[in-house]
Amino acid sequence: MKIATWNVNSLKVRLPQVLDWLAAVQPDVLALQETKLEDAAFPCEALAAAGYQALANGQKTYNGVAILTRQAPADVRRDLPGFADTQKRLLAATVGGVRIICAYMPNGQAVGSDKYAYKLAWLAALRDWLRVEIERQPRLALLGDFNIAPEDRDVHDPELWREQILCSTPERAAFRALLDLGLVDAFRLFEQPEKSFSWWDYRQLAFRRNHGLRIDHILLSSELAGRCRSCTIDKAPRKLERPSDHAPVIAELEL
C-alpha cells in the first residue's frame, strides 16, 4: 500500500496537478490539506474519473482536509473529539485495514501569540485522542502538514529559525509526545539526503536555493513501521508552474 500526504494550498487551483500526480504516482491513499473548499464544492467527479473516492472535511477560504482512496473507506471521523473547533483540520478513515488520519495542524503564527496557544492545545488534544485510537486500531498512520520541523536537521538555517514558529521547543516537545505514543517518523526510518525539506517559501527564490523546512510528515504505529519499505519527498510538483509551496511525502507499506 502506497500512502501519501500533500498540502495543496487550494485544491481549486491545484486540481490539475493533483490529477497528474495521482496518474503518475498511483498512491492507494492521498491525504490532502488546505483544500480551502466547502464539501459541496469538492471535485468528487473529476477524482472519481481518475479512480479515487473522496472524503472531505472542508470550509471556505481556510483549512480543509480530504482523503482520496482507491478502496472504499470505512469508519469515517471528522474533527478532533472533545475539542471545540470551527476550523476543519482533521479527517480519519479506515482503508484496507489501516487507520488513516489526515491532519492539518495549526500554523501558530508567532511564538507566544493566541494562535500559538491554540496550536499547542490542538496538539495536546490530538495526542490524547490518538492514545485511545492506537489501542483501538494498531495499524495506524498519521499523515499531514504538522507545521513543526522536528529537529535542526529539518531546517535549512537552524540559527535563523532558533525558537521561531515551527521550530520552538514546546512545538518540538509536542511532536515528540506523538512519538512517545509509539509512533515513528517514517522518513527517518531510512537514509535520506542532507537538507531534505517538504516546504519552501514562495518568496526570495527559496525553492531554488533549497531554503526549506521539513514540516510535512508520515507517522506510523510500530506495527506499520515494521512494514514500511520506503519514505520519500517528491520535489517534482514543487518545480511546476504555479506550484503549492509544499511537496508530497510518500510511504510504501508491505501489508
Added chain:
DNA sequence: ATGGCTTGAGTGTCAAGA
C-alpha cells in the same frame, strides 16, 4: 524592512500562511 509571494475574498486591499 511586522518586508520579500500566493490564495481567497471580492473589485479595495487585507488576512493568513510558514
